[in-house]
Every structure is written in structure tokens, then in C-alpha cells.
Amino acid sequence: MRTPIQSTIGRFLRAGEGGVAIIFALALVPVLGMAGAAVDYSQLTNDRAGLQRVADAAALAAAMEFGKDEGDPTRVVNEHARRLSAARRDLTITSVNYTRSEDRHIVVLEALRDNAFGSFTLLQSRIVARADVVAESPGRAAQISIVMDVTNSMGGSNWASATETITSFLQEMRSRDRERFRVSFVPFSDRVRINELPGMTAWIDGHRPGNWNGCVEPIERSIGDFDFAVDATLPGEGGRLFSVSHQSTIAQGRGAIGRRAHHGVPTCPNVSAVAPTNDIEIVAQTVDRARPSGTGRFDEGLVWGWRMLSPAWMDAMGVTPPYIDEEEIDRIVIYITDGNATIYEIEVGGRDGGHYGWNNGSPLAFQHLVDLCERMRADGIRIVMIQQPGNHHFNPYARACAHSEEDYHRVNGTAELKLALDAIAKTAQRLRIAS
Known part of the structure; x- marks a missing residue:
């Protein structure tokens, strides 16, 4: 004779109701992870291109500023980085570096950006952009x-x-x-x-x-x-x-x-x-x-x-x-x-x-x-x-x-x-x- 506990366990094992919901819940975790990864990759690509555009513009501006009597290329580069930080709250500029070597003006920007669902996972990605501008002197x-x-x-x-x-x-x-x-x-x-x-x-x-x-x-x-x-x-x-x-x-x-x-x-x-x-x-x-x-x-x-x-x-x-x-x-x-x-x-x-x-x-x-x-x-x-x-x-x-x-x-x-x-x-x- 089966005890009440054995009967309850048997009914639970034979029951099929709610199975889809359980399977869906278990599958939802990797699906959301894959979706987040896709969003991350797309956004990361866009952010990397955007950071590169800022680096290019900063290097060009620094090269033009360098030739002025009281020019300050470093200030110009920092100003470009500051504008980007003000426009993008999810992007944190961690490093701004400007160097000049002979006729070359080099700008390297580093930034951290929040990943998808970053507020929950606290994960961030590091992106780097380098721009190298050459001044072809004396020019025409x-x-x-x-x-x-x-x-x-x-x-x-x-x-x-x-x-x-x-x-x-x-x-x-x-x-x-x-x-x-x-x-x-x-x-x-x-x-x-x-x-x-x-x-x-x-x-x-x-x-x-x-x-x-x-x-x-x-x-x-x-x-x-x-x-x-x-x-x-x-x-x-x-x-x-x-x-x-x-x-x-x-x-x-x-x-x-x-x-x-x-x-x-x-x-x-x-x-x-x-x-x-x-x-x-x-x-x-x-x-x-x-x-x-x-x-x-x-x-x-x-x-x-x-x-x-x-x-x-x-x-x-x-x-x-x-x-x-x-x-x-x-x-x-x-x-x-x-x-x-x-x-x-x-x-x-x-x-x-x-x-x-x-x-x-x-x-x-x-x-x-x-x-x-x-x-x-x-x-x-x-x-x-x-x-x-x-x-x-x-x-x-x-x-x-x-x-x-x-x-x-x-x-x-x-x-x-x-x-x-x-x-x-x-x-x-x-x-x-x-x-």
C-alpha cells in the first residue's frame, strides 16, 4: 500500500502541465545572453567608429593649432575628448594622449563603455582609437x-x-x-x-x-x-x-x-x-x-x-x-x-x-x-x-x-x-x- 507521500511524488512525476513554461524559462537565460552579446557587438562597433572619428578630428585640429603663434594642441585635443564625454554618458574617457614627432601629430583615446544590461552585470568594454596625422610641408x-x-x-x-x-x-x-x-x-x-x-x-x-x-x-x-x-x-x-x-x-x-x-x-x-x-x-x-x-x-x-x-x-x-x-x-x-x-x-x-x-x-x-x-x-x-x-x-x-x-x-x-x-x-x- 502506497503512502500519501509516495502518491504525491508519483503524481508530480506523471504530470505534464507547465512543462513548456519551465523549459522556456530555462532556455530564456542563454537566449537573452546571446541577444545581449549581439547588441553589445553592434554597439561596440559603432562606439569604436565614433571614438575613431573623434580621434581623427582631434589630431587634425591639433595639427592646425600647432602652427599658430600661441597654439595649444594639447588643449584642443582635450576639448574634443571633453565634448564626447558630455555627449555620451555611457562612455567614459579614461585616457587622452597627444604626442608630436617631427611632422606627425598622434592622438590616442581610450574609453570604457557599458555593455548591454550593464546596470545589472556591471560589465564594461575597453575601446581604443589612434589617429596619426601627417603634415606634408611645405605643401602648395x-x-x-x-x-x-x-x-x-x-x-x-x-x-x-x-x-x-x-x-x-x-x-x-x-x-x-x-x-x-x-x-x-x-x-x-x-x-x-x-x-x-x-x-x-x-x-x-x-x-x-x-x-x-x-x-x-x-x-x-x-x-x-x-x-x-x-x-x-x-x-x-x-x-x-x-x-x-x-x-x-x-x-x-x-x-x-x-x-x-x-x-x-x-x-x-x-x-x-x-x-x-x-x-x-x-x-x-x-x-x-x-x-x-x-x-x-x-x-x-x-x-x-x-x-x-x-x-x-x-x-x-x-x-x-x-x-x-x-x-x-x-x-x-x-x-x-x-x-x-x-x-x-x-x-x-x-x-x-x-x-x-x-x-x-x-x-x-x-x-x-x-x-x-x-x-x-x-x-x-x-x-x-x-x-x-x-x-x-x-x-x-x-x-x-x-x-x-x-x-x-x-x-x-x-x-x-x-x-x-x-x-x-x-x-x-x-x-x-x-x-
């Missing part, structure tokens, strides 16, 4: 023309980020040998103001009225498929000189469209273009004084950027080039715009050239801009297109204008614009990350 001489859209639509956040970042870029250029670079600045709206460019009196046709605002009308000629093309031919060649322009003459004959296009404000920038110079302060002060106004004729701004890099124009302005051998000069145009423009309702084919809508330009005008870019590239000029938030219709034309895919930047805010200009500064200073 550089001529850089900064062409900036100063129209009304560039106001607000676009304006603040552009002016702040250009000023920062100019300060970085201080570290270069003054005899090996020249920088010019071309602010444009409907026209470009040239009254402070040296030698400009020889380029003007006829009398300059007392209320002249310093702007000139474009010299248009027939090139290829375009009857309104502009180029870097010197005024006077072929009998063409600039004629003066001012707000009243620009608006004449345009009626309601003209008044609406210009919003009743001056269509000439409030500051003159700055001729090529190695005096960074002159350029920085002009950038600081510039204010947004008017709409924008993109080809006129770009062609003046071309002229600033032309040996013939530099000679006409009495500007000494940065290097004797022209083949050893990097000639770069940095073009910053949001792509918005209204003047193409009236000029460069008007509405016969198509229409993307109010303040969005026209296909014909943008095609002409691309044609101008192609002629500039054929002249050995590298064009860097930086497009801020604005007219999406302009995107493919801006991309086609850029010298290469790497020279086309769509940016949103100061941080992204600074990254784009840092890449140009790195190229100009001949810095590279060692492989």
Missing part, C-alpha cells in the same frame, strides 16, 4: 575665393552659421605661411559691389553718379547655348566695360515684378568685394559688416569668384600672387548659398527659362550656372559648393557645379558647415590621416 600655395550669398533668404540661422563659420575658417588660415596664400571675399545679391577693389576706375564705362552704390552691371556675352553668359575676360577686351548700376536703374522697367522681386530694399550688397590678400583681418572685418539684402544672381557672384583667382585680374588689381609657378597653386572657390533666388523671373531668360516657383529660380538660369562651373573647372579651379537649407530645386545643379562629390556639401547648422570648411582647411594645409 593656395588662393581661396569665398563667395557668399548675402540675400534676404540667407538671414536668420543660415546667416549666423555662415558668418560665424567663415570667421572661424579665416582664423585657421592664420597658421599658414603668409606668402603662400591669398584669400578674397565676394558677397553677392543681385549684383557685386566693387568700389573698394583696387584699379576699378579703369573698368567703368562713363560717368559714376553721386548716388552710385558701388555695383556694376554684368558684362554678358554669347557663349555656347547662352546669350547672357558671363566669364573672366578682362573689361576692355572686345570693347566691353562695366556700366554702373544702382537701385533705381535696376528696378526700372520691371514694374510690379521688379518691386516684388527686390522687396523694396537695395539689391547691391552693403559691403564691397575684397581683393585677394593675406591680411586675414581685412576679410574677417568685411564678413562681420555684411548684412543680408535683395535676391540673388548666382552666376554674377560665382564669376567674380573666378576673377579673383585669375592671374590677369590679379595683375589688373595690382595683387601679387602667392607663388611664382602657377602650376603649384591650388585655386579654390568656396560657394555658400541656400539656392533661393527671385531675380531670374526678370533676368537670364526670365520666365521664358522656366519657373520653379516664387523665389526658387529657373531651370535655364541654373543650367547656365552649371555651364559656368564647367568653364571654371576647365581653367583649373576647384569649386566647393556648400548648400544651406532653402531651395531643394537647386540641389542637382549645386551638385553638378562641385568639383567632385566630396566638394558638394549640404549642411544644416554651424556644426555641419564647420566640418565642411575644416575639410577645405585640411586640404589647404596639406594634412592627411596616415593609413
Whole structure:
């Protein structure tokens, strides 16, 4: 006869209820472990890549800082690490090391990161990133023309980020040998103001009225498929000189469209273009004084950027080039715009050239801009297109204008614009990350 205890044990051994739950509970432990390991591996890979990007940026910044009179590369490297720590609470920077050996700047960052379920297991992974930047001295001489859209639509956040970042870029250029670079600045709206460019009196046709605002009308000629093309031919060649322009003459004959296009404000920038110079302060002060106004004729701004890099124009302005051998000069145009423009309702084919809508330009005008870019590239000029938030219709034309895919930047805010200009500064200073 079985005792009650034996009967209970027998029923327990024969029972099948709840078996799945028990098996699932037992299997859940390794399943969760494998899932955690997968998450850990993926996150670890991303964090390692992120730490490497910070190390690369810190090493490049240290190399650029090293050439300054009172530069402090170690401070710059520590600042990059501090920003990363502030942004990532789950990542602890444990070591920041900067060393310099001859022409090499080496940064090594070490960090600890929490693993998946780290709050329960208290497990962490150690990651290390090393960046080695080589300064290829002396590098090539550089001529850089900064062409900036100063129209009304560039106001607000676009304006603040552009002016702040250009000023920062100019300060970085201080570290270069003054005899090996020249920088010019071309602010444009409907026209470009040239009254402070040296030698400009020889380029003007006829009398300059007392209320002249310093702007000139474009010299248009027939090139290829375009009857309104502009180029870097010197005024006077072929009998063409600039004629003066001012707000009243620009608006004449345009009626309601003209008044609406210009919003009743001056269509000439409030500051003159700055001729090529190695005096960074002159350029920085002009950038600081510039204010947004008017709409924008993109080809006129770009062609003046071309002229600033032309040996013939530099000679006409009495500007000494940065290097004797022209083949050893990097000639770069940095073009910053949001792509918005209204003047193409009236000029460069008007509405016969198509229409993307109010303040969005026209296909014909943008095609002409691309044609101008192609002629500039054929002249050995590298064009860097930086497009801020604005007219999406302009995107493919801006991309086609850029010298290469790497020279086309769509940016949103100061941080992204600074990254784009840092890449140009790195190229100009001949810095590279060692492989």
C-alpha cells in the first residue's frame, strides 16, 4: 500500500502541465545572453567608429593649432575628448594622449563603455582609437575665393552659421605661411559691389553718379547655348566695360515684378568685394559688416569668384600672387548659398527659362550656372559648393557645379558647415590621416 507521500511524488512525476513554461524559462537565460552579446557587438562597433572619428578630428585640429603663434594642441585635443564625454554618458574617457614627432601629430583615446544590461552585470568594454596625422610641408600655395550669398533668404540661422563659420575658417588660415596664400571675399545679391577693389576706375564705362552704390552691371556675352553668359575676360577686351548700376536703374522697367522681386530694399550688397590678400583681418572685418539684402544672381557672384583667382585680374588689381609657378597653386572657390533666388523671373531668360516657383529660380538660369562651373573647372579651379537649407530645386545643379562629390556639401547648422570648411582647411594645409 502506497503512502500519501509516495502518491504525491508519483503524481508530480506523471504530470505534464507547465512543462513548456519551465523549459522556456530555462532556455530564456542563454537566449537573452546571446541577444545581449549581439547588441553589445553592434554597439561596440559603432562606439569604436565614433571614438575613431573623434580621434581623427582631434589630431587634425591639433595639427592646425600647432602652427599658430600661441597654439595649444594639447588643449584642443582635450576639448574634443571633453565634448564626447558630455555627449555620451555611457562612455567614459579614461585616457587622452597627444604626442608630436617631427611632422606627425598622434592622438590616442581610450574609453570604457557599458555593455548591454550593464546596470545589472556591471560589465564594461575597453575601446581604443589612434589617429596619426601627417603634415606634408611645405605643401602648395593656395588662393581661396569665398563667395557668399548675402540675400534676404540667407538671414536668420543660415546667416549666423555662415558668418560665424567663415570667421572661424579665416582664423585657421592664420597658421599658414603668409606668402603662400591669398584669400578674397565676394558677397553677392543681385549684383557685386566693387568700389573698394583696387584699379576699378579703369573698368567703368562713363560717368559714376553721386548716388552710385558701388555695383556694376554684368558684362554678358554669347557663349555656347547662352546669350547672357558671363566669364573672366578682362573689361576692355572686345570693347566691353562695366556700366554702373544702382537701385533705381535696376528696378526700372520691371514694374510690379521688379518691386516684388527686390522687396523694396537695395539689391547691391552693403559691403564691397575684397581683393585677394593675406591680411586675414581685412576679410574677417568685411564678413562681420555684411548684412543680408535683395535676391540673388548666382552666376554674377560665382564669376567674380573666378576673377579673383585669375592671374590677369590679379595683375589688373595690382595683387601679387602667392607663388611664382602657377602650376603649384591650388585655386579654390568656396560657394555658400541656400539656392533661393527671385531675380531670374526678370533676368537670364526670365520666365521664358522656366519657373520653379516664387523665389526658387529657373531651370535655364541654373543650367547656365552649371555651364559656368564647367568653364571654371576647365581653367583649373576647384569649386566647393556648400548648400544651406532653402531651395531643394537647386540641389542637382549645386551638385553638378562641385568639383567632385566630396566638394558638394549640404549642411544644416554651424556644426555641419564647420566640418565642411575644416575639410577645405585640411586640404589647404596639406594634412592627411596616415593609413
